[in-house]
Structure formats: structure tokens, C-alpha cells
Amino acid sequence: MDRPYDVAVIGAGPAGLALAGALCARGARVAVVDPAPDRPWHQTFCAFADELPDVPAEVTWSRVAIELPGRRVVRDRPYVQVDTAALQGRLRRESAGASRVVGAVIGHGPGEVRTDAGTIQARHTVDCTGARQILGTNGPSATAFQTAWGVEIETHGHPWSPDEAVWMDLRDLAPVPSFLYVLPRTTTRVFVEETVLAARPAVPIPPLRHRLEARLEALGVRVVRTIREESVRIPLDLPDPSGLAFGAAAGMIHPATGYSLARSLALAGPFADALLRDHPEEAMATLRSATRGLHRLGLDVLTRCDGDELTAFFGAFFDQPAWATDAFLSSRPALWSTVAAMSRLFATSRVRHLLLRPVLRPAPVESACPPL
Structure with missing residues (x-):
């Protein structure tokens, strides 16, 4: 029988590859299990630049604005959109020492993971499958969700400055409150998104799409070409995992913003250190926030x-x-x-x-x- 892996990482998203890379850097024998490990990431990841100091940025805005009825708040804090392809490439290189198992998990038990491609042995198995939490949970399903509908468009012109991200435009809110989120790329190209920050139950996407179209029309923004569309549904109160987990699967999503990337990248190393000392409880403790x-x-x-x-x-x-x-x-x-x-x-x-x-x-x- 082959020597067991030190860690089987289930999921090849940002959290999974960040953890696999941290484990490989510490000399661990790692397997990354995913049915499509080479699938490109298409999510839009954004954060304040100081939260992601070492992550490649596709676009940087020098400040963010919050639009309120009758006034606006401006914070001179740089905000970035992550270069998703560059981030995926970097994390792939850092985790290149891990074995790739192309398959879907169909079961697991002490010391093993069963996939539709075969069974692998591992001392520790970590769920990095995001909101799917495929290795199980200790509680009811999520009840609160952030939902959004966004489009990147080419226009004849728009009212936003390319140097400023509009984090929230809270004017003209509907009964179920959604706000406008704006990431200008140029004077004619912009990403706009209608967002419900948190709701129980989730607000469906179609009304958000209609609101965004109505808002653009009211602002006089004429769409010349739609470059891409994005639908967002983020569970904000996921249950605790039943075993080892990392990233969103471990509940690392900020429940008031929906962000998780910065925290996953920052904690991959400490989590890996504890895990390789064979202290799984200590590893999970590194993820717990007193707040x-x-x-x-x-x-x-x-x-x-x-x-x-x-x-x-x-x-x-x-x-x-x-x-x-x-x-x-x-x-x-x-x-x-x-x-x-x-x-x-x-x-x-x-x-x-x-x-x-x-x-x-x-x-x-x-x-x-x-x-x-």
C-alpha cells in the first residue's frame, strides 16, 4: 500500500490551494481532491488593499465612497480588485508539490477519503469546498444570505470617477434594501452590481436584475455592450463543520461583508503549522474569532x-x-x-x-x- 498522505485537501478553490501551498512549503505530503482542479476561477474578489498586501491586483482605486441621502462619505483607503487568473496561477505554483486527485468525494472515514476515482489514505482530511461543506456539519443550514446581480458594461459614458470605487450607494432604497456597488474601470467601462448585503431568507436574483436595469436607466447610463454578468449568493451564517475545514467551509466568511479571501490567505500558514503537529483542535482554534x-x-x-x-x-x-x-x-x-x-x-x-x-x-x- 502507498504511504498515506499527511493531508488530503478537498477542494481546489482559493482556500484549498492556499492551504495546500502552505502545507507543501512545510514539507508535507499533500493530495488535493477536486472533480475539476483546473477549472478557471471567475469570481470577482475585492478588498481593501491593506488586507491583501501580497495579492496581484487587476485594478486599484485610491479611495472608496459611500453615497447617502443628501451627503457622501469618502475614505482615502485604496481598494483593489484581485487579478483572479494571476492569483489562481500563483496558488497553483505554490501547491505544485501536491498530488492531484481528479474526482468527486463520495465518502470518507477515519484516515481515508473515497472518491469516484478511487480511495486515498490520509492522516488528516480538510474540507475546503466552500458553502457546500461536503464533509458534513454540526448544525442547521444557513439562513442568511448576501445576494447580488452585477454586470460589467461598456457605455457611452457614466457618472463615476475611474479613481474611486463606490462601495455603497444607499440612495433610493426599495422596501427590501439593496444598494448599488460600482467599480469603474475607465470613463466608459464599469462594473455595477445591485446587492442585498444580508437577508433572511435570501432575496432572489431576478428582482435585483430588474432594479439594476432601472437604476442605470434613471442615471442615464446607456449600455453599449455587456462584457460579463455575475450572480452572487453567499451564505453568511454557515453551520460549524463536523470535522477539519478551512476557508468558507469553516465559516470564515465575514458575516457582515461576505468577504473571506483575505482571512483564508492569512491563516493558511498557522493552520498548516498546527495540523502538521497533529493538533487538529489547535488548527481549528486558529480560525476562531473572538469577535x-x-x-x-x-x-x-x-x-x-x-x-x-x-x-x-x-x-x-x-x-x-x-x-x-x-x-x-x-x-x-x-x-x-x-x-x-x-x-x-x-x-x-x-x-x-x-x-x-x-x-x-x-x-x-x-x-x-x-x-x-
């Missing part, structure tokens, strides 16, 4: 808000100093700074009732949304 409860509270607040309440909440949120908003939105937040940020927000009387509502009146799993 998770506060972020889940933020998620519950967002899922309760109608359009006016969401505008009031983010108006108060972005009235806070930059360090406070950055602390809450960070992929690796410190507990003290997140507590301080939430305390400052709680002191804002006009949104205090929104923060108290999830505590005083817990929502049923399928809370009602206003009609679309």
Missing part, C-alpha cells in the same frame, strides 16, 4: 432593516472615525477595537433600537421580508 458574536449581531441587525433603517444604520456607522469602521469590517479584527467600534455605534441614539432589536426580539429562522 464572531459581535459580527453575528451585526448580521442580525442587517437582516432586520428595511430601506430607511438600513440608510440610518449605515449613516451612523460611517459617521464613526475610520479606525472604528475599519475595525468592524476587518478580516482579522482585534476584539478590543471591534468592541470599541460597536460601543460608539450603540451610543448613537438614532440606531440604538436597531442594535437592541435582535437581542430583545430574536427573529424566527425564516423572518418575513417585505414584498419585492
Whole structure:
């Protein structure tokens, strides 16, 4: 029998390849299992540049803007769109020492993974399959989702500056609150996305598509050519995995932003170190955030808000100093700074009732949304 692998990584997405690369760099014998490991990634990954300092950027904006009724907030914090192809290429090179098993997992047990291409032996198996969590969970399915519909378009001209990303345009919100997210590429080319940051249950895509079309028409943006389309559905409150997991499968999605890439890239090394010491509990402990409860509270607040309440909440949120908003939105937040940020927000009387509502009146799993 062949010598068992040290680790079987299930899934060849960003989290899986980042972990495989970290393990290979430490001399581990690794197998990456995926039914299509060479499939190109088409997701749009964005983050503040300081959260992804070593990741290739396709586009960089020097600042971000938040549009609120009657005013705008500008933060001079560079924001990047990741060069997805370059990132995939880099992670493939870093994980080139791993064996590739082209197959789908059909079962697993102690020390082994069964695929439709055969069975492999491994001391540890790590689920890196994202929201699918194919190796099992210890709780009910996700109930809160971020959904979005976006298009990259060529136009005769648009109203946005190519040097500024519009992180949220919170004007003219509908009863189920969605906002406009804008990434200008040139003076005529732009990516626009209609986004529901968090909702229980998920807001479906068709209404978002219609809202985006209506918004572009109202802004006088005439589409010459559609370059690409993107549909987004991110579960924000995934259950805990039943075994070893990493990335979104381990619940590493920020429940108030939907971001997970920066945290996965940053924690691949510490997770690998603990795993190769044969301390799986320690490996999972590296992923636990002391701020998770506060972020889940933020998620519950967002899922309760109608359009006016969401505008009031983010108006108060972005009235806070930059360090406070950055602390809450960070992929690796410190507990003290997140507590301080939430305390400052709680002191804002006009949104205090929104923060108290999830505590005083817990929502049923399928809370009602206003009609679309």
C-alpha cells in the first residue's frame, strides 16, 4: 500500500490551494481532491488593499465612497480588485508539490477519503469546498444570505470617477434594501452590481436584475455592450463543520461583508503549522474569532432593516472615525477595537433600537421580508 498522505485537501478553490501551498512549503505530503482542479476561477474578489498586501491586483482605486441621502462619505483607503487568473496561477505554483486527485468525494472515514476515482489514505482530511461543506456539519443550514446581480458594461459614458470605487450607494432604497456597488474601470467601462448585503431568507436574483436595469436607466447610463454578468449568493451564517475545514467551509466568511479571501490567505500558514503537529483542535482554534458574536449581531441587525433603517444604520456607522469602521469590517479584527467600534455605534441614539432589536426580539429562522 502507498504511504498515506499527511493531508488530503478537498477542494481546489482559493482556500484549498492556499492551504495546500502552505502545507507543501512545510514539507508535507499533500493530495488535493477536486472533480475539476483546473477549472478557471471567475469570481470577482475585492478588498481593501491593506488586507491583501501580497495579492496581484487587476485594478486599484485610491479611495472608496459611500453615497447617502443628501451627503457622501469618502475614505482615502485604496481598494483593489484581485487579478483572479494571476492569483489562481500563483496558488497553483505554490501547491505544485501536491498530488492531484481528479474526482468527486463520495465518502470518507477515519484516515481515508473515497472518491469516484478511487480511495486515498490520509492522516488528516480538510474540507475546503466552500458553502457546500461536503464533509458534513454540526448544525442547521444557513439562513442568511448576501445576494447580488452585477454586470460589467461598456457605455457611452457614466457618472463615476475611474479613481474611486463606490462601495455603497444607499440612495433610493426599495422596501427590501439593496444598494448599488460600482467599480469603474475607465470613463466608459464599469462594473455595477445591485446587492442585498444580508437577508433572511435570501432575496432572489431576478428582482435585483430588474432594479439594476432601472437604476442605470434613471442615471442615464446607456449600455453599449455587456462584457460579463455575475450572480452572487453567499451564505453568511454557515453551520460549524463536523470535522477539519478551512476557508468558507469553516465559516470564515465575514458575516457582515461576505468577504473571506483575505482571512483564508492569512491563516493558511498557522493552520498548516498546527495540523502538521497533529493538533487538529489547535488548527481549528486558529480560525476562531473572538469577535464572531459581535459580527453575528451585526448580521442580525442587517437582516432586520428595511430601506430607511438600513440608510440610518449605515449613516451612523460611517459617521464613526475610520479606525472604528475599519475595525468592524476587518478580516482579522482585534476584539478590543471591534468592541470599541460597536460601543460608539450603540451610543448613537438614532440606531440604538436597531442594535437592541435582535437581542430583545430574536427573529424566527425564516423572518418575513417585505414584498419585492
